[in-house]
Structure formats: C-alpha cells, structure tokens
Amino acid sequence: MSNKSIDWTNLGFKYRRTDCHIRHHFRDGQWDGGQMFHEETIPVHIAATSLHYGQAAFEGLKAFRCRDGKVRIFRPEMNAARMIDTARRIHMAPVPESLFVEAVHRVVAANLDYIPPYGSGGALYIRPLLFGSGPQIGVTPSLEYTFMVLVMPVGPYYQGGLTPVRAIVYDQYDRAAPLGVGNIKVAGNYAAAMEPHERAKQEGFAVELFLDAREHRYIDEFGTANFIALTKNHEYVTPESRSILPSVTNKCLQKIARDLGMTVQRRPVEFAEIPEFAAVAACGTAVVITPVNEIVRGDSVCKIGPARGCVPEMQQLYDRMTAIQVGDDPDDYGWNMELRA
Numbered sequence: 001m002s003n004k005s006i007d008w009t010n011l012g013f014k015y016r017r018t019d020c021h022i023r024h025h026f027r028d029g030q031w032d033g034g035q036m037f038h039e040e041t042i043p044v045h046i047a048a049t050s051l052h053y054g055q056a057a058f059e060g061l062k063a064f065r066c067r068d069g070k071v072r073i074f075r076p077e078m079n080a081a082r083m084i085d086t087a088r089r090i091h092m093a094p095v096p097e098s099l100f101v102e103a104v105h106r107v108v109a110a111n112l113d114y115i116p117p118y119g120s121g122g123a124l125y126i127r128p129l130l131f132g133s134g135p136q137i138g139v140t141p142s143l144e145y146t147f148m149v150l151v152m153p154v155g156p157y158y159q160g161g162l163t164p165v166r167a168i169v170y171d172q173y174d175r176a177a178p179l180g181v182g183n184i185k186v187a188g189n190y191a192a193a194m195e196p197h198e199r200a201k202q203e204g205f206a207v208e209l210f211l212d213a214r215e216h217r218y219i220d221e222f223g224t225a226n227f228i229a230l231t232k233n234h235e236y237v238t239p240e241s242r243s244i245l246p247s248v249t250n251k252c253l254q255k256i257a258r259d260l261g262m263t264v265q266r267r268p269v270e271f272a273e274i275p276e277f278a279a280v281a282a283c284g285t286a287v288v289i290t291p292v293n294e295i296v297r298g299d300s301v302c303k304i305g306p307a308r309g310c311v312p313e314m315q316q317l318y319d320r321m322t323a324i325q326v327g328d329d330p331d332d333y334g335w336n337m338e339l340r341a
C-alpha cells in the first residue's frame with residue numbers, strides 16, 4: 001500500500017485506507033500497550049455491548065503538515081478529555097489522556113506518507129473510537145473495551161472562499177433529550193440524526209438545525225456541528241445548552257474572536273433571534289466553518305447575510321484558525337502539538 005495514487009487536490013471527506021491503525025484493549029481492569037494492525041477488519045464478539053446496546057464513542061481531530069515541514073496535531077488533549085467524559089456517561093472504561101495522546105502520535109507517525117502536503121489545504125483526519133467489546137446479554141456495561149485510532153487524508157472543504165449553505169429545522173425531530181446524552185460524542189446520537197439528515201439532503205439542505213427538545217424555542221446545534229452567529233455589533237454568539245456537544249473548534253474560534261476585538265456571548269439563543277444576526281455558521285473539526293445563509297422552518301424562510309460568500313469577520317475567523325493549524329500564523333495559544341519523533 002502506498003500513497004502514490006493519492007490525488008491530494010481531490011480528497012474530499014471520505015474513508016480511505018492508510019497503512020495501519022492502533023488497537024488497545026482493556027481487560028481485567030487495565031489497558032494494554034497497544035498494537036498496530038494493517039487489516040481493515042476486526043474480529044468482534046457476537047455479544048459485544050457496543051453492537052447490542054450502543055456502548056460506543058468516537059472523536060475527531062486533525063494533524064497537519066506545516067509550513068516548516070513538521071507535522072503537528074491540533075489539541076489532542078481536548079479530544080482525550082472529551083472522550084473521558086463520554087466514556088464516564090455511558091459507563092465505559094475511560095482511556096487515560098496520556099494513552100490517548102500517545103496512541104494518536106503512534107498512528108500518525110506510522111502513516112506519515114498519508115498526510116497531505118503543506119499548501120494543499122488537506123489534513124490527516126484522526127478518528128479515535130472506543131467501544132464495549134466484551135460479551136453481555138443483560139443490559140450491563142462491558143468488562144472489556146477496545147480503543148482504536150484510525151487515520152485518513154482529507155481535503156479542504158472549500159476551494160477558494162467559504163461557500164454558504166442552506167439549513168432546515170424539522171419540528172418533528174429532536175437530536176438530544178434535555179438531560180440525555182447530547183453533550184457527549186456517543187455513537188447513537190448520530191444514528192438518531194441520520195434520518196433527518198438524509199431527508200435534509202434530499203430536500204436540498206446541507207445541514208439540519210436542532211432546537212431544544214423541551215420547547216423548540218432555543219437553538220441547540222446542527223447535526224454534527226455547533227451553531228455560531230455574529231452580530232452587527234461585533235458579538236460572537238453561541239448557544240449555551242445542556243444538550244450541545246462541546247466543540248473544540250467553537251472554543252478556539254471564541255478565543256480568536258476575542259483577539260479580533262469581538263465580544264463572546266455564550267447564552268441561551270432563541271430561534272426567533274435569527275433574523276437579527278449578521279451571519280450564522282456551523283463549526284466543527286471537519287470543515288472548521290460552514291456559513292449558513294438561509295434557515296427554513298415549516299413555511300418560514302429566513303435569509304441571513306450575503307447570498308454568496310460570507311461576512312468579512314466570519315472569513316477572518318476561518319483564515320486565522322486555519323493559518324494557526326498549518327503554521328502560517330504563530331501558535332500563540334499553544335494549540336499545536338508537534339509530532340514526537
């Protein structure tokens with residue numbers, strides 16, 4: 001297997017085979033030292049709790065080939081911490097932060113040939129996965145867990161400037177219950193959003209926006225990305241809710257926004273406020289920022305910001321974030337972790 005056939009300019013965001021991935025097993029109360037595998041398939045117990053009862057969680061982060069030629073991983077300790085939170089809530093054995101970060105380094109280092117070159121706009125997408133792999137037939141947490149990390153090269157989402165998309169609100173679907181598991185990256189959340197997402201795509205919308213499940217009055221987030229908005233008064237607004245997945249990208253953008261002179265508001269945001277916003281966007285690791293210029297809910301259509309492109313402040317946030325990631329701008333916040341040799 002080599003990378004010679006990869007067209008770095010046309011990667012998109014899809015599964016691609018790389019050289020290897022790492023697997024750690026938790027048995028008898030402890031994690032093993034991990035092992036690399038080349039196969040793309042794994043043997044799994046027929047009674048594994050992940051298969052039957054959804055004891056499974058994932059993460060997503062990126063490594064970049066930087067301007068100076070070095071490889072840097074973007075804030076892996078944030079994803080490690082989040083996976084610990086997820087594991088606790090669905091009663092899985094948490095992966096210690098040091099083991100998580102080390103596993104990420106090992107897999108990236110073993111797949112250097114698959115990291116898109118500096119300047120291509122691409123990155124190595126890193127997908128950690130934790131699941132109950134031991135047998136239970138009663139609904140009980142597994143005694144065994146598998147933690148694996150796979151990687152794949154992914155392309156830049158945009159060639160040229162940011163391209164806005166349309167979003168839809170379906171009042172007949174919720175993403176997460178008020179005191180449920182919307183705030184953790186548990187696999188089942190994504191199964192729950194697949195039907196509305198496929199329906200949205202069919203109807204011409206790139207993303208679906210979910211409201212709070214209790215009243216459908218406040219904004220929670222998009223299916224796989226946080227909601228952010230900018231106001232004419234240089235405010236960066238993002239919802240506060242118990243059901244939102246805490247996005248690393250959103251946290252970074254808040255920091256950058258402050259440094260660009262904006263004020264950051266994290267508070268309950270009513271759906272009715274949308275017409276007042278100068279710009280709305282979805283944010284997450286895969287795309288960083290996706291501007292949203294139209295939100296449809298039933299018969300109402302709300303247009304936000306310019307029809308094409310996006311407001312300069314949104315572009316600035318995007319540019320600064322991506323410049324830090326590839327070393328074009330200084331990493332003043334210490335977000336990039338250099339790959340260990």
Ligand SMILES: *Cc1c(COP(=O)(O)O)cnc(C)c1O
Pocket residue numbers: 060185221222223224225226245246247248249250283284285286
């Ligand atoms: C992963 C995810 C995000 C984005 O989080 P990042 O850490 O920025 O990648 C936002 N919302 C949901 C529901 C997610 O699963």
